[in-house]
Amino acid sequence: MALKHSKQRDAIYDFLKDRKDHPTADVIYEAVRKTEPNISLGTVYRNLSVLKETGMIRTVEVGDGAVHFDADVSNHNHFVCTECGCVEDIEMKSIDKVREIASENFDGKITGFNTYFYGLCSDCLEKSKV
Amino acid sequence: MALKHSKQRDAIYDFLKDRKDHPTADVIYEAVRKTEPNISLGTVYRNLSVLKETGMIRTVEVGDGAVHFDADVSNHNHFVCTECGCVEDIEMKSIDKVREIASENFDGKITGFNTYFYGLCSDCLEKSKV
DNA sequence: ACTAATAAAAGTAACAGTTATCGATATTGA
DNA sequence: TCAATATCGATAACTGTTACTTTTATTAGT
Numbered sequence: 279m280a281l282k283h284s285k286q287r288d289a290i291y292d293f294l295k296d297r298k299d300h301p302t303a304d305v306i307y308e309a310v311r312k313t314e315p316n317i318s319l320g321t322v323y324r325n326l327s328v329l330k331e332t333g334m335i336r337t338v339e340v341g342d343g344a345v346h347f348d349a350d351v352s353n354h355n356h357f358v359c360t361e362c363g364c365v366e367d368i369e370m371k372s373i374d375k376v377r378e379i380a381s382e383n384f385d386g387k388i389t390g391f392n393t394y395f396y397g398l399c400s401d402c403l404e405k406s407k408v
Numbered sequence: 409m410a411l412k413h414s415k416q417r418d419a420i421y422d423f424l425k426d427r428k429d430h431p432t433a434d435v436i437y438e439a440v441r442k443t444e445p446n447i448s449l450g451t452v453y454r455n456l457s458v459l460k461e462t463g464m465i466r467t468v469e470v471g472d473g474a475v476h477f478d479a480d481v482s483n484h485n486h487f488v489c490t491e492c493g494c495v496e497d498i499e500m501k502s503i504d505k506v507r508e509i510a511s512e513n514f515d516g517k518i519t520g521f522n523t524y525f526y527g528l529c530s531d532c533l534e535k536s537k538v
Numbered sequence: 539a540c541t542a543a544t545a546a547a548a549g550t551a552a553c554a555g556t557t558a559t560c561g562a563t564a565t566t567g568a
Numbered sequence: 569t570c571a572a573t574a575t576c577g578a579t580a581a582c583t584g585t586t587a588c589t590t591t592t593a594t595t596a597g598t
Contacts, residue, residue: 282545282594303584318548323585325546341469343556344584357514369513376506376523383499384487385530393506393523400515412565412574433555448577453556455575473585474555 281332287325289314291334291349300338300346300356300365340365340394355392359399361406368395411462417455419444421464421479430468430476430486430495470495470524485522489529491536498525 289310294301301309307322326347329335338346340358346365357368370393381388398406419440424431431439437452456477459465468476470488476495487498500506500523511518528536 280545284546284593286547316548318550320549320586321547327586337471339469339471341467355510357510357516357518359516360519368510370509375509377525379500379505380485380498380523380525384525386487386489386496386533387528388487388525389490389527391523391525393510393521395507395510395514395518395521397519398517403516410574414565414575416576446577448579450557450578451576457557 281328284325286310286314286317286321287328289317290322290325291329294335294347294349297349298367300348302344302346304344306347338365355395357395357397357399359402360396361398361402364399366399411458414455416440416444416447416451417458419447420452420455421459424459424465424477424479427479428497430478432474432476434474436477468495485525487525487527487529489532490526491528491532494529496529 290306293306293309303322303326304319306326307317307319310317310322326335330337330347333351335347335349336351338348338356340346340356342363350367355368355370357366358364359366376393377388377391380391420436423436423439433452433456434449436456437447437449440447440452456465460467460477463481465477465479466481468478468486470476470486472493480497485498485500487496488494489496506521506523507518510521
C-alpha cells in the first residue's frame with residue numbers, strides 16, 4: 279500500500295512542474311498555501327523528500343544555505359548569477375566529456391556529477407556594461 | 409587599519425593549510441581548541457569568513473548540510489564518496505574545455521564553475537569487490 | 539457502501555549550523 | 569605609551585530542516 283495519494287503532494291508537484299526557476303521549500307510553502315491554506319511547512323518538506331525519493335523532482339544546491347527544488351529531472355546543469363543570485367538551467371552538449379576528463383586521474387569510480395557554473399546572467403551582464 | 413593580526417586566525421589557517429580533507433567549522437573548532445583552548449566557535453566562523461573574503465581559503469559545499477573549508481585555492485574540483493562520505497580533490501586537465509562547452513548555449517558570462525563528482529572512492533570500490 | 543488498517547496531515551517542538559550582539563581584550567599607528 | 573578600533577569570548581538569536589504527536593484522509597477488502 280506504500281504510497282497513498284494526497285492532494286497536498288499534488289499541489290506541491292503541480293506548482294513545481296511549470297516552473298523554470300528553482301524555488302526553495304518556504305517559497306513553495308507560501309505559494310501552495312494559496313490553494314491549500316491549511317498546509318503545514320512540515321508537510322511541504324516531507325513531500326518534497328518523498329518526491330525526490332521517487333525521482334519526480336531533484337534538488338539543486340547553489341550554496342546559499344537553502345535547498346532548491348527542480349521538477350525537471352532531465353540531464354542538465356545550473357548556472358548561478360553572482361550578482362543577483364538567480365539560478366538558470368544551462369544546456370551542455372557533450373557533457374559526458376566532463377566525466378571522461380575527470381576520470382583520467384582518479385582511482386575510484388565516478389557514477390555522476392553536478393556542475394554549478396557561476397558568473398553574470400545576461401541581465402546583469404547587460405547592466406554592468408552601462 | 410582594516411585588518412588586524414590575530415593569533416586565533418593564524419591558528420585556524422595553520423590548521424587548515426596542511427590538510428587535504430575539507431573539515432567543517434566545528435571540526436576546525438575542536439582541533440584549534442587544542443592549541444587555543446579559549447577560542448570561541450563564533451571566532452572560528454568569523455575568521456573563516458574573513459579568510460574566505462581575502463581569498464586565503466575557499467568553501468566546498470557537498471550537500472551534507474555543512475560547509476567545508478579548503479586552504480587549497482588552486483583550480484581543482486571535488487569528489488564525494490556516496491558510501492563513506494569522504495571528500496577528495498580531483499584533478500582535471502583541460503578544465504577550460506568544460507567552460508567552453510558550457511558557454512556554447514549561454515547568453516551571460518561564465519566566470520567559473522564547481523563540479524562535484526560522486527561515486528565510490530578507491531577504498532570503498534575495493535571493499536565492494538570482495 | 540462500510541470498515542479496518544495505515545499513510546499522511548496539521549501543529550508544534552526540537553535540532554544543527556550559522557550569524558549577530560555586547561562588553562572585555564588585544565593589536566596597532568601615532 | 570596611549571587612543572582608536574579590530575577582534576575576542578560568551579551567549580542569544582535566527583534559519584532551514586527534521587522529528588513527534590494527535591487527528592484526518594485514503595485505500596483495500598469485504
